[in-house]
Amino acid sequence: MQYFVTIYIHPMDFNIPHAFLGLTHKHPDELDEQGYIDMYKYQVGYYSDKPTLIHVKGKWYEQIYPSIIDSNFQDEGFFGFAPVESAFNHWGKVFENNQYIPKWHDNFQQYTYIDERPSSTFWQQNCCVFEISKEQYEKLLESIKEDVEKTIKRTPSLIQDDSKMTSLETLKENLYYNSSPINKYSYHNCTTWALNKLDSIGIEVYNTKEWIPDAPIGFNVKNTLFTTIQAIHSTFLKFQNIDDNLKSIKGAIAFRDWARKYINHSCLSQVYLEQYNKERGKDSLFLDKEIMQSIFHLGYVYVTLDKILQSRLDKINSKNIKGDFELIYYEQREGQLKILKASNDYKAEPIKEFDLSIPANNCSLNKFYPFIFIPKDEMISRVLYHQYDYGKVSNSYEIAMNEFYTNVIAGIQSDKYWSKSYHKINKHLEKLNV
Helix, strand or coil, X not given: CCCEEEEEEEECHHHCEEEEEEEECCCHHHXXXXXXXXXEEEEECCCCCCEEEEEEEECHHHCCCCCCCCCCCCXXXXXXXXXXXXXXXXXXXXXXXXXXXXXXXXXCCEEEEEEECCHHHHCHHHEEEXXXXXXXHHHHHHHHHHHHHHHCCCCCCCCCCHHHHCCHHHHHHHCEEXXXXXXCCCCECHHHHHHHHHXXXXXXXXXXXXXXXXXXXXXXXXXXXXXXXXHHHHHHHHHHHHCHHHHCHHHHHHHHHXXXXXXXXXXXXXXXXXXXXXXXXXXXXXXXXXXCHHHHHHHHHHHHHHHHHHHHHCCCCCCCCCEEEEEEEEXXXXXXXXXECHHHXXXXXXXXXXXXXXXXXXXXXXXXXXXXXXXCCHHHHHHHHHHHCCCCCCHHHHHHHHHHXXXXXXCXXXXXXXXXXXXXXXXXXXXXXX
């Protein structure tokens, strides 16, 4: 079974967006291809204005899903955070079936789900789809269910309480909504709620602040934010599909935080980006002048990781390769290399030196890769690393290579050692400086 979470954007009055999440077992594009399907949705009855579930045909996202707290819930639905009534700040509520605009009905003392959001809300440029693991999906549902249960009895009768806006922690703890344009307090609105949910299961959304622009929402999301975030996630999926440990939330968060350490790295990525830019040209997504600088640099990190990984996969004639990734970075404060691996529960371990009699280690150090890939299949390992199987290596070579590698990962240029890969890095850096 597959697992997808999608963040949707509905541009409302004055182009202020409403963001909400959709959780499905099929990709939204695949669901769109179904056309009109049998479903149940609310409509006002002939003899009463009370909404009633009726059997109709409609688009997949028009169906009313069972409540997440009901026994017949099927692990799918739409969820969003909004104030109990229209206001910049008020008690918040996590609404189910948020593909509809919830409206309070005084006569029946309940919210109704009849008003449909415009179909443009579900267009590709206004949504961002993430394929995730079973563990991530289930944890996300669990977290949403907690919020639904906490806010299920909230109605417009509640009185606003600005004392719940003293800090972001207080806002989040009380699920209090704040989207005031006069930013005296921290934001905690539909966007930050959705981003925090994605961030909590290890999805890279860069940060959980209010970064979705107000207008023009369609153009900006399509050409800068969502496209970049989706490209980043696609690269992570390549690693996750190889290493099952990354399907855990702990593994996903470790990978995300590790990759961030290479933002603005002084030299590591240059040799790979030079080749990438030749292949993609100036129309590359990551060369778009309008892209936000912060996500721009993060995108470059993932382009680099993708190039490194693909260079390894190109040597293997196998589509179902499995293995483990050990993630390496330099801890500036402590002045030493550290490694993250599943066997140590992704807790950072200091590394004094790598054993270069191990071909996988020798390859990564010679190529200055920020990770070591260890295939499950011994034959695949031999194909990948036969050039770096030196047998017993000299002590002087091991010391020199470890020192050289540490300098590169630390972002320190060195004239003490020379290699073809390092020469390419320095050559490209000289061009950039010119």
